[in-house]
Amino acid sequence: MTPASHLLQQEIPLTWYLLLSAALFSLGVIGFLIKRNLITVFMSIELMLNAVNLSFVTFAHQWHMVKGQIFVFFVMMVAAAEAAVGLAIIIAVFRARTTLAVDRIDLMKL
Amino acid sequence: MAINESILTWILLVPLAGAVLVALLPDRGKLPAWLALLTSLVSFGLTLHLPAHFVLGQHGFQYEINRPWIENPAIFYHVGVDGLSLWLVVLVGLLAPVGVLASWNAIKDRRKVFYALFLVQQTAMFGVFISLDLMVYYGFWELSLVPMAILIAMYGRKDGPKAAIKFFLFTFIPSAPLLVAILWLYARTGTFDFVELRLLIDSGSMPTGALWWVALAFLFAFAVKVPVFPLHGWLADTFTEAPVAMAMVVAGKLGLYSMLRFHVGLFPVQSRAVAPILVALAVIGILYGACLALVQRDFWRLLAFAAISHLSLITLGIYGLTFTGWDGAIYQILNHGVVDAALFLLLGILETRYATSQIAAYGGLASRVPQTATLFVITSLAMIGLPMLNGFVGEFLILSSTFTGVSHGWAIAATLGVILGAAYMLWLVQRLFYGPESELAMRPAADLRLGELAVLWPLAILMLVMGLAPAIWIPSIENRIGIPALKGSTALPASSLSVSFQGEGQQ
Amino acid sequence: MNSVPDIYRILPEVILTLTGVLVMLVDASLPPGLPRRSLGWVAATGTAVAYLASIWQLSLPVGTGFYATVETSPFTVFFHALICGIVLVALLLSLDSLPEDSHHQGEYYALVVFGAVGMCLLTAAIELLVVFIALEISSIATYVLAGYRKETARGPEAAIKYFLLGSFATAFLLYGVALIFGATGTTQIYDIANLAPSAQNHSLVLAALALMLVGILFKVSAVPFHVWTPDVYEGAPSPVVALMSTAPKAAAFALLLRVVYEMFPTLHSVWAPLLSIVAVLSMTVGNLAALRQQNVKRMLAYSSIAHAGYLLAAFAGMGNAGIAAASFYVAAYAAMNVGIFAVVTVVSGYDENLPMIQDFRGLIYRSPLLGGLLIFFLASLVGIPFTGGFFGKFYSFSAAVGGGAVWLAIIGLLNSGLAAAYYLRLAFAAAQRPSDETGLTRSYEPRAGVAVIAALLFAVAATLILGIVPGDVLHAAQTGAHTLQPPPPTATEVIGIATTQPRVP
Amino acid sequence: MLHEPSLSLPGFAPALPVCDGTMHLILFVLFAGLCLAGAINLLLQSHPINSALSLIVVMTSLAVLYLLLGAEFLAAAQVIVYAGAIMVLFTFVVMLLNAGREERTLGSRVARAVGFPAVVTILGVLATVILRAQGLGSASLHDGITSTEELSAVLFTKLLLPFEVTSVLILIAILGAVALARHGDGERMDGK
């Protein structure tokens, strides 16, 4: 089925959602690579998790399985927990180094 | 007869128990040394049980124990001795008290560590010689590196750790292919047992192409350990740095024994094919070591290159693949063990008293330390193969069998190298003991002490006895497994062990 | 039907959780200012009980619980016991090395114990959702522990690096889970195993495998996912490194075994060469990079990367042999690595400056026991016979050779020769006579309490037992390996997450 | 069992009153675009606050997409948990640390030389895989919506264990956050 026929049938192929998810995921990865602030880097990770969530929801829709959605629910919880810990770590870093610049956190190398 | 069944286990356990005991008891004064001496004497006594009850002419391994150790993979605690290993075990036993006494005054601190590791080393060496399960064997083989390396690092003369690392890497890395080869054999046959593997390989059921690689891996590990030219890079530094008691056991024995047992003995076809190369390398090694020994300035280094020369001679005996050559090679391993031990002891004593190993610093010591000089001369003569002393018998057997059974040319070249041996040893004797008294000789230094005499004279007498009465040793040496047991054989059978052989040198 | 109460299936986890809660409660109820060292004993006791409980689980019939989300089998018991053991040793180690009056000891012990819950659960989980949560629990605990010396410059840096990269890798793992869910419609491992081979979108399965491997290989610090390891080990407190270099890794390897052998057994031809390549890369990179390292903790970090490589070599093995070898290696690696970090901890202390190799010079003269133990554990890491490290390597490469990957075994063993170079550098520094001018200015007076001695004893005993009489442990690993296979598909569980069928080993 | 084919139950009205096909397309394009735009903006903005706001846009848009896919509960949770709680936390920390514009640091050449090709590859491979995938089906607004009730029925039976275990996760997160973020008595050690 071509996208055009979907258009006519007024249905969105799940492929689109998945592609969006992949794109968002990749943007998240790029974000990790280019952002210079620890907090925004962390945000990029959140973006990646969201992208994955979209995939889960899409697949849940495809398989008509609740489990995919529940998975997303758990991911949200985990994300929340991670956020708490991650931000605490960032605060600790800031206290110790008074900077949030990713590139300055390179005391340990080689 | 019960003791016959467990004697090998006792031989393994006694030094180990001694090591544990030494490690547990406090490091007070000479207590560890006394304990180690006691332990080593007991274990020496135990090893003497072996030749005493060895049954000549009995086929197969004796004092054999074969018990499962690990179920899967099937590793057995399989130990036993035959003529090949019998005297080597005794030699290790003999060198144990010698080593302890060699360290008596040389080791001044951390005696506990030293003697504990020394005894562990003993265990490992015993283990190597009596193991008949390849895994157990490999275990002991590797284990033997550790105390050696640590002690070189701890008691190194100038740059111990560096030499220790060199030693360790040189001998450890080649055992990697060895282990892979053993594993391959196991994957193929499901057994690590030497006897079974020999029969399996012999039956020709193994893929020959892969066996080549396996045999080569075995050989490589052993050749480095011996060391065979050009793999000797570690030896000189090790000799220079290692404490005397360790250096005297480091070279030769393990590698040469393993060559005979596990390369020639396990892969007759493959070893026969590489034998010409080994013979060539051995002869090169003989000459190379002798030439380099001539120009060394440090007596440890001189000894190292001399050792290369002598060990290469034994290698020649092994890869000549003649029965007589093997007799000679095994006998020469024993000789080399005894002679080298005495030489190390003497040079160690000199170094302890005069605090240098530079030959040039010495000279004219003979009148100051006449006993040392006398024993040194005797030992040197044994080393250069003076008839009536032990070195000669082995040398003659090896060279004559090479001449008659292998190649005139190589034998002549090897003989030339042996002749050169006189040059460097006598020159060393001269530079150390003769000539005008050097500044060093003026220093007050005691001649040999009672303890040292008590070791060296028996060794010297042993050299004489071994030179005069090899008949004590050789009949049992010929009672060996893994290589054809027919007298007068020229070479290994092509594929089977039960082929009969042409007489050697009978034309 | 399964007659075992579900709670028995997660008994160790429950005990550990209760222990954690107890630690928190006691911590809260103790008046401030009172020494909190006793909390460590509480945690250790709880862990010991959990250990016993996991051993006790052997008596349970093999089977699943909680609607087929967790299972109990010799495999899980093996790893439970291993993890509990490691945690116990790490706790004992911390008891004597944690500064008495600071550092939120309560939180520390609770975190360790809760982290253990995650690790244990990770090995027991047969439902990817549980896997994910368990992984997060263990990860978050280690993230925090890695940065526990938050007042130093390096502690938070270690934590943030570990945290961000860990989350990054977890996102990949999660994406993989999403894809496998997309391909099969389930996240239950047995169901996946049954459905994946016939999945309509096979490439989805493959992509899922790759992405999941990213997350798992990150946890086991295999090349090229190893980059975090040296930095994090350097910054984290030594007792924590002792824990985090072993326990989460053990759990991650259990997960890897489960994923490749149980979830994707049919993709053996894909992941086996992949893991072989990763193995070679890991051991080579780890060993080479460690060669020039002066910082002991970084060196050991690289060494742990190399060991991940040796371990991965076992995955080239066929079926049970590979699983058993890998399991055994995990145990051996854990024993010796905990041991060596225990020694490093005692030598350099919790508040260490960076422990450099020269700081170890003459250790055997300062403290024969510590020096000897250091050398012993290093010997085990080198793979000297009659130590656990030897048999670990032996089984691992044996499995590889059995699987036909002779080249892998050769490279691996040559690598272990290479590795000897840097291990020996440390060992011989310890064995070297200390010269006066090097002056042990940075030396730290080792506090050798009962706990730390017990910890060292445990590690030594384990390493020796694994080296001399590995039979029992190996037997356990083999029994575990037998149970790590997906059950045959039955009509009722083709689609769905729940199965209450007892599994036949 | 969870695999009932349709989760739409009689009596539940379609989620959106305007169940026009075109509407679906418009909504998808709009919010997918918003998502992407937000994500890109997140990358482009140099101030953390702006990035955080962009992320909130992404999350909210995703919530709408969840709705389009019939995940009603998730859409709500997305807004509440993610956009509401988590991002507030982010913003809070940004404020707390007074994080300004990103510093113009040297950056990482490796990230550019290795990272970007890698990302392109990842995206390419994933896209290929997705595009090649068969039988993924499609979504329309006629599809039912998963009820929260049903969701919770599964959550509290079949997935009870993960749910319970999550409590440990939360606990550990709290513990960790407390241990790390608290200016505490721990600093006494540093005096020496």
Place this chain on the structure above:
Amino acid sequence: MNEHLNLWLIPLLPFAGFVINGLLGRRLPKSLVTAIALLAPLVSFGVVLNAVKASGAGLVLPYSETCPIGWINAGALHVDFSFVFDQLSLVMLLVVTGVGFLIHIYSVGYMSHEEGYWRFFSYMNLFMFFMTVLVLAGNALLMFVGWEGVGLASYLLIGFYYKKNSAADAGKKAFIVNRIGDFGFLIGMFLLLANFGTLSFSEIGAKLAASPAWTGGVLTVIALCLLLGATGKSAQLPLYVWLPDAMEGPTPVSALIHAATMVTAGVYMIARTHAIFDRSPFALSVVAVVGAATALFAATIGLVQNDIKRVLAYSTISQLGYMFLGCGVTAYSAAIFHLMTHAFFKALLFLAAGSVIHGMGGEQDLRKMGGLRKKMPVTFWTMTAAVFAIAGFPPFAGFFSKDAILYAAFLQGTTGKLLWFVGVVTALLTAFYMFRLWYLTFLGESRSHDVHPHESPWSMLGPLSILALLSVGGGWIGIERFGAFLAPAVGRQTGEGGSAQLEILLILLAVAVAALGWFMAHRLYHQRPEGAAQLAAAMPTGYKLLLNKYFVDEIYSYTFVKPLLAFSRFILGWVVDTAVLGGLAWLLGGIALLGGAILQRWQSGNLRSYAAWLAFGAAALLLFVLVPWTSVLASFPVFHMNVAGH
């Protein structure tokens, strides 16, 4: 009926003496040391005499004794401790133990003031032990024991004054040069083993006898190898260089080892293995040529040496050359005959020289002696007997034996006549330098004033006298009877074209030549003492060449020793060992370290780089898993590997 001769006592008694004196001598009183040291060879001598008596009483020779326990019994090699007593060993034993005993007695006086008295005697006994083993040995290997052993004793005794660098050097040189000869001996033994399968002389002889057509070929090679050994031990060209230096040892040592016994071992060995030499005309001619050349060569050097012992040393080499010449012309009995007489007079010469040195307080330079006749009359007269003997004047012992050799040579065709001529020239030179020595030492005026020569004690003069008697009468037995006696052991040479007239002619010629030599010496060193110097000045090159012994030591040093050392040090030591092998190890290590350094750079510390690597890994994994490599690689025929595919 063979009685038991207890031959084993002959070597073992001296050995016991060696052990006792060697171990305990330092603590024993001097008299006891002396007693032990003398008793051992004396009793040995007695045992020999007993054996001689037994053989006279009808003992069947060869008689052999074999130790019931074999020595080396390994694989195909069987060697026993077997002693053989036949005519040849009888003669040798008499010489060795007899002369040896005399020299022992002499040494008691000569060495009485030496510090290492006990050491000296223990070494001497050791020498006796090895020498008798050498003589008695029934197989080549056992002979080799004695062979090497006497070398050892020689080494020890030469280096007796070990504090002198020159002495220590000389000892080492002797041993090493001998070793080169031993190399030949060893190879010879290998060849014997390879071709005969045994080392026993009797078995070899039997096998040769069984195949009479077997000549040349490998036998030549064996013979030449043995000859190499013999040239080493008997100081023949080209291995003679050690013997002159060996004079660093105490004089009795020079007398016993480096004149009477050990150096003749080569001759003895050739005689012992004559069965092989007999089958190889080429080898025999080589022996003869070597002998003749050495005789002449050494004699020329002897002409100009100023050290009394060095003159004697070169004379020894020269005389040994005669013996080789004798062997080379298959006149074994003549060679052995000369060996015996030479033992008498050369021992006497050395002992007398020792007496002179003793009397002169250690002075050895001929130029500083002179006029000793009156001060040391006994020494003078005994020495005179010896000089006449060596010069070949009848009826002294040397006359008979030397002429027997020359006569035998003359009968060997053209080559033989050439060799004979060389022998005669050598005889001239011998007479000249011996009388030169005689004149310079005893006649004329004393040329040094600060020493006060005195006659030696009777412990020294006694042996001198006995040896003088032997030097005079030792040859009276005559070559005919001697040859007949030895014939069972060494065969009987057959000269063609010999006649009594020819023999007498040759004898007269030889005596005339000797007289000429005496006359020249008389002219140059007695009548016109400045004549020698003038002669030397007239031929500076030749004189210098001779004085410096043809620069042979230097040539050896520059052609063999130094190149070998340089090769070892630079090529092997630096290039091969350090540069190539060491470099290889270093290179491998360097590569590893470099790899480490590069991989460390991976660890840049930058979080974003790390993430990039993670992303890279993810991408790589995805590619690996999803690209069907087998089909991709199949398009490249190179890669037919079993890469993961699906």
